[in-house]
Every structure is written in C-alpha cells, then in structure tokens.
Amino acid sequence: MNNVTSTNSPEANRETILILTPLARFYQEYWDNLLQLSYPHELVTLAFIIPKNREGNAATTALQEQIAKTQKSGPEKKRFASIIIERQDFDPPLASQSEGERHKMENQKARRAAMSKARNSLLFTTLGPSTSWVLWLDSDIVETPPTLIQDLASHDKPIIVPNCFQRYTDSKTKQAKERPYDFNSWQDSETARKLGEGMGNDDILLEGYADMATYRTLMAYLAEEEGDRNQEIPLDGVGGTALLVKAEVHRDGAMFPPFPFYHLIETEGFAKMAKRLGWSATGLPNYKVYHYNE
Amino acid sequence: MNNVTSTNSPEANRETILILTPLARFYQEYWDNLLQLSYPHELVTLAFIIPKNREGNAATTALQEQIAKTQKSGPEKKRFASIIIERQDFDPPLASQSEGERHKMENQKARRAAMSKARNSLLFTTLGPSTSWVLWLDSDIVETPPTLIQDLASHDKPIIVPNCFQRYTDSKTKQAKERPYDFNSWQDSETARKLGEGMGNDDILLEGYADMATYRTLMAYLAEEEGDRNQEIPLDGVGGTALLVKAEVHRDGAMFPPFPFYHLIETEGFAKMAKRLGWSATGLPNYKVYHYNE
Numbered sequence: 001m002n003n004v005t006s007t008n009s010p011e012a013n014r015e016t017i018l019i020l021t022p023l024a025r026f027y028q029e030y031w032d033n034l035l036q037l038s039y040p041h042e043l044v045t046l047a048f049i050i051p052k053n054r055e056g057n058a059a060t061t062a063l064q065e066q067i068a069k070t071q072k073s074g075p076e077k078k079r080f081a082s083i084i085i086e087r088q089d090f091d092p093p094l095a096s097q098s099e100g101e102r103h104k105m106e107n108q109k110a111r112r113a114a115m116s117k118a119r120n121s122l123l124f125t126t127l128g129p130s131t132s133w134v135l136w137l138d139s140d141i142v143e144t145p146p147t148l149i150q151d152l153a154s155h156d157k158p159i160i161v162p163n164c165f166q167r168y169t170d171s172k173t174k175q176a177k178e179r180p181y182d183f184n185s186w187q188d189s190e191t192a193r194k195l196g197e198g199m200g201n202d203d204i205l206l207e208g209y210a211d212m213a214t215y216r217t218l219m220a221y222l223a224e225e226e227g228d229r230n231q232e233i234p235l236d237g238v239g240g241t242a243l244l245v246k247a248e249v250h251r252d253g254a255m256f257p258p259f260p261f262y263h264l265i266e267t268e269g270f271a272k273m274a275k276r277l278g279w280s281a282t283g284l285p286n287y288k289v290y291h292y293n294e
Numbered sequence: 295m296n297n298v299t300s301t302n303s304p305e306a307n308r309e310t311i312l313i314l315t316p317l318a319r320f321y322q323e324y325w326d327n328l329l330q331l332s333y334p335h336e337l338v339t340l341a342f343i344i345p346k347n348r349e350g351n352a353a354t355t356a357l358q359e360q361i362a363k364t365q366k367s368g369p370e371k372k373r374f375a376s377i378i379i380e381r382q383d384f385d386p387p388l389a390s391q392s393e394g395e396r397h398k399m400e401n402q403k404a405r406r407a408a409m410s411k412a413r414n415s416l417l418f419t420t421l422g423p424s425t426s427w428v429l430w431l432d433s434d435i436v437e438t439p440p441t442l443i444q445d446l447a448s449h450d451k452p453i454i455v456p457n458c459f460q461r462y463t464d465s466k467t468k469q470a471k472e473r474p475y476d477f478n479s480w481q482d483s484e485t486a487r488k489l490g491e492g493m494g495n496d497d498i499l500l501e502g503y504a505d506m507a508t509y510r511t512l513m514a515y516l517a518e519e520e521g522d523r524n525q526e527i528p529l530d531g532v533g534g535t536a537l538l539v540k541a542e543v544h545r546d547g548a549m550f551p552p553f554p555f556y557h558l559i560e561t562e563g564f565a566k567m568a569k570r571l572g573w574s575a576t577g578l579p580n581y582k583v584y585h586y587n588e
C-alpha cells in the first residue's frame with residue numbers, strides 16, 4: 001500500500017491499529033480492558049459487528065452508552081480515532097435436535113460458518129489502505145496486559161496469538177485459579193493430517209471430540225509456571241479470541257473460510273489460508289489473556 | 295449490513311456502486327467510456343490499484359489529470375461520489391526463460407497470482423458497509439453500453455458477467471469486425487473435472503493450452519448474431535474484464551484466490567469460492583463489452 005508499514009515498533013512509527021470485535025453480548029469488563037490499553041488511542045479504530053436480533057439490540061445500546069462516555073465526555077487521551085458499528089442479519093442457528101456428538105459437531109460447524117461470515121463482513125468493510133495491523137479481539141476477553149498491542153507487535157510476525165485462559169474459583173479450596181480456554185491454536189499432527197485425507201470435501205476437523213482424536217499439540221497446554229512470556233512457537237491453527245495480524249496478510253486475501261478449507265474453517269482455516277499465501281502463524285504459550293467466566 | 299439492498303432497480307433504490315479497476319496502463323478510451331455510463335455518478339465510487347513502477351507512475355499521472363478535469367472543472371452531473379487511488383508493490387514478474395508451453399503456463403500462474411493479490415488489496419480496502427454492488431472493470435475495457443450497470447443489475451443475480459469481445463479490422467477485406475477476447479467465462483466439463491482430480495494440490499487448470507484440453511463450454515463462443523441480449527446462462531468460471539457482483543458476496547468472504555483453489559485461481563477461483571459460499575454465477579453471451587486492441 002501507500003508506504004504503510006507494520007514493524008516491531010508500531011508506536012514510534014505511528015502505525016494504525018484496527019481492533020475488530022464480533023459482539024453478541026456486551027461485557028463492561030471488555031470495554032474497561034479496551035480503555036486501559038496503552039497503545040495511543042488516536043491510532044486505534046474500533047469496529048464491531050452485532051447481530052440484528054433482540055440480544056444484539058441490547059448489546060448495541062450498552063455499547064453506544066459507553067462509546068458516548070468515552071468519546072464525548074471522557075478524557076481526550078482515552079478517545080479512539082473512530083468507532084464503527086455494523087449490524088448484520090445472521091442465519092438462525094440450527095436447533096440442536098440431539099445431544100449426540102455428531103449433532104454437536106454439526107452445530108459447531110454451522111455456528112462457526114456463521115461466525116466466519118460475520119468476521120469477513122467486518123474485515124472487508126473496515127480495513128483501509130492505511131491500516132497497519134488488525135487486532136481481532138473477542139467481546140468476552142476481559143483482561144489483557146495494557147501493553148498487549150506493543151507486546152505482540154514487538155515480535156514482528158505476520159500472525160501472532162497469545163494464550164487464552166480463564167480465571168475461576170476452585171469450588172473446594174475457594175482459591176483463585178486459572179485454566180486454559182481456547183483450544184484452536186495448535187500444531188498439526190500426522191494423525192490429523194491422515195484423518196483429513198480420509199474425509200469428504202465438506203467434512204471438517206474439530207478439536208475436543210472423543211470421536212475425532214487429532215493428537216495435535218495444543219498451545220493451551222504448553223503454558224509453563226513462570227515461563228518466558230516471549231517464548232515463540234510455530235502454529236498451524238489459530239484461535240481468534242485475541243489475534244494480531246499484519247494488515248498485509250488480510251489485504252493479500254486471507255479471510256475466514258465459512259466453508260471447509262483443507263477441512264478447516266473460521267480462524268483455523270484462516271491460518272491455513274494465510275499459509276497458502278506465504279504467511280506463517282506464531283503462538284506465545286506464556287503470554288496470557290483472559291476470557292470471561294459465565 | 296445496515297439495511298443495504300442490491301436489487302434489480304438499483305437506481306430507483308439509490309444503491310451505491312463501487313467500480314474497481316486494477317490499472318497498469320491508462321487508456322483515454324477507458325476513461326471516456328466510464329464518463330458516458332448513465333448510472334447516476336453521485337452513487338458511484340471509483341477505486342484504482344496501480345503498480346509502484348515507472349509504467350505505474352505514468353498511468354497515475356495520466357489518470358490524475360483526467361480526474362481533476364472531471365471532478366473539478368467538469369459538469370457536476372459527471373462527477374463521481376469519490377475516487378481512490380492506491381499504489382502497490384508488486385512482486386517482479388517472472389522472466390520467461392523459454393517459449394515452451396510449460397513455461398508459458400507457469401508464467402500465467404505467477405501473473406494471475408499477482409493480479410489476484412492486487413484485486414484483493416483493492417477490494418479489502420475500499421468495500422464499505424453501505425456498498426450495494428461491485429463492478430470489476432479492467433482498464434482496457436474501452437466500450438460498453440452506457441446502461442451497463444442498470445442492464446447487468448436488472449438480472450438481479452449475485453454474480454453476472456457480459457461477453458468480452460474485441461473490435462479489429464480484417465487485414466484482407468479492410469472491414470470492421472469483432473472477435474471473442476476473454477476465455478475465462480465457462481461452464482465446467484467432465485474432462486476438466488477429471489483433469490483436476492489427477493493433479494497435485496498446487497497445479498491449476500488453464501484455458502487455451504493444447505497440452506491441457508479441458509473441453510469446457512466457453513461463453514466466448516456462444517454469442518449469436520442478433521442474439522437476445524438478455525439471454526442468461528449458468529457459469530462455473532468467470533472472467534474479470536467486466537463483472538458485476540452483489541457486495542454481499544464479497545462481504546461473505548469471496549475473494550480472488552492467489553493460490554490454486556480447486557485447481558483454479560483469480561477470477562475463475564473467485565467463482566468457485568463464491569459457489570462454496572452458496573452464490574452462483576450467470577453469463578450473458580449476447581451482451582457485449584469491448585477490449586482495447588493494441
């Protein structure tokens with residue numbers, strides 16, 4: 001593009017960040033966390049896509065209230081460059097007719113296909129020629145380091161993903177604990193590759209089903225106590241709860257396939273598509289962000 | 295999106311059109327043809343992507359001169375809603391080391407992969423939430439009916455493509471004649487499907503090589519003297535010289551694969567990807583647009 005860069009020192013180079021969030025429910029903690037990000041807000045554009053249904057209406061109202069507070073009456077330093085809200089008609093989710101594993105898998109496929117289309121709509125309509133980075137941030141991510149953007153960008157990778165955990169209280173000991181949450185960041189396995197080869201064109205590989213043991217190496221399980229936060233590992237699939245992408249990767253055409261792409265969809269399919277375009281993905285097993293605990 | 299429509303009466307519904315042109319060389323005839331399009335210009339945004347090289351610099355200068363004339367001193371009715379120019383670094387084209395057919399095919403693959411990335415960059419950075427239609431129009435299309443947009447949109451199809459011809463003077467009779475030019479709009483054949491099945495993941499099917507007879511039905515050869523301009527045929531592959539797409543198709547994620555996608559790339563791969571997203575392509579064999587004759 002027109003002399004746009006995406007470097008390991010984005011702040012010094014005044015690089016612009018587009019934060020993209022598919023939003024179904026509004027969490028105040030998500031917004032508060034966004035506000036405490038220390039990357040200069042005047043270089044950050046936020047964009048949301050929200051379903052056109054009752055829950056989406058409520059989320060839109062709650063979001064707009066917070067936006068008004070931040071952008072109009074809040075301190076100037078906290079204001080973002082711009083904020084875009086898009087509303088989208090979604091296909092109604094499949095009614096689960098059975099709790100069988102096969103049906104759960106079918107439901108996940110339909111749900112993630114719909115999510116892929118939402119991500120693509122949001123991406124295609126908000127990415128600009130001067131965007132340097134895209135940060136995908138799910139609406140239920142409620143805690144990240146304030147330096148999230150600088151930290152991830154400092155690795156200077158086309159696609160980089162932190163480890164998504166969840167805080168909880170141990171019901172017996174009443175102690176504060178944490179557990180891995182997002183299982184979509186992984187390194188491929190021979191078993192998964194062979195499973196894929198034996199599948200029909202329209203079938204997808206999914207994590208977390210006993211019927212379909214993939215033996216992939218999941219980043220979720222690679223975090224170490226006191227581990228080096230900067231440790232990098234190569235990834236073949238990525239999750240999208242928090243995900244930093246050089247805008248160039250998307251501009252080349254990398255999107256979230258709503259259809260099975262090498263038996264992968266959504267964010268996992270995105271990593272595969274990016275790889276076909278010559279871009280690789282990196283994971284940070286010891287750099288944590290936290291998911292809301294319902 | 296936010297109540298955006300794309301209907302068979304776009305003018306009555308004040309639907310916005312984004313005309314996208316990858317531009318390597320500037321032809322005055324292209325610009326003059328654009329100016330004579332009768333769709334209300336205030337509903338039309340033009341966007342160009344131009345390579346960052348010497349030829350691209352010359353094209354940019356020539357284009358900017360015409361833009362200034364039209365947008366500043368020209369009649370208000372002729373002015374477009376907005377015009378965007380993007381410059382892009384392209385990978386240097388492969389030097390052809392041999393005239394063998396295998397090498398010509400390799401070159402076409404590299405050239406069309408680069409073109410795919412240019413199209414994707416242009417698309418991802420200019421499509422907005424309120425765009426109704428995208429008209430892809432190559433910079434060497436020098437003659438179309440003034441009602442091109444209304445005519446194509448009136449069919450109310452997700453993807454529709456006219457037949458691209460070229461005018462020339464018969465060297466013997468000195469008579470004005472025309473011949474088919476774009477061979478990328480086709481209906482698939484059993485032979486092509488079987489060829490694809492026998493190929494490696496990275497191989498692509500191409501039209502126009504004796505080594506690779508596909509026996510596809512090419513729209514280029516289906517035009518009839520005095521044929522009905524509104525006659526529709528279903529297509530499996532499309533060319534991009536002139537191509538009207540409902541914005542929704544792109545927003546769902548349909549882009550131009552720079553990598554082999556079901557053994558297809560660029561505009562042909564786009565049609566296949568759109569089909570995977572549930573959108574089909576239509577051709578108008580007797581509705582003609584004309585390519586520049588070097």
